Amino acid sequence: MGGTVWNCDDCSKEEQKLRGCHGGAKLPTLLVTGDYSNTCPVRLGAKVEPVLREYSHWKAGRLFNPGTYADQPGVYIELMRLIDNLIIQRQKQDNEQ
Numbered sequence: 001m002g003g004t005v006w007n008c009d010d011c012s013k014e015e016q017k018l019r020g021c022h023g024g025a026k027l028p029t030l031l032v033t034g035d036y037s038n039t040c041p042v043r044l045g046a047k048v049e050p051v052l053r054e055y056s057h058w059k060a061g062r063l064f065n066p067g068t069y070a071d072q073p074g075v076y077i078e079l080m081r082l083i084d085n086l087i088i089q090r091q092k093q094d095n096e097q
Contacts, residue, residue, distance in 0.1 A: 008042055016040075055083050 018026045019040040028036040058080045
């Protein structure tokens with residue numbers, strides 16, 4: 001996968017408006033979920049990173065809250081399932097190539 005890595009320090013004011021540095025992107029970003037975001041992917045990354053850290057704990061059997069699976073917040077369970085499903089889909093795509 002090639003491409004340009006965006007760096008906030010290098011973005012001009014025009015690029016910030018286009019990409020949605022502070023929301024309201026003129027060119028929304030297509031997310032892996034199939035939804036569009038009006039916020040720059042670099043900014044979204046800061047919000048996604050903690051979820052991905054939790055995912056590594058999930059895979060290791062360490063839950064977000066003390067207790068059992070039933071004691072976990074619904075949104076946490078849904079996010080972990082979403083990540084699991086995205087990984088499975090990606091692995092299927094890779095195997096088909």
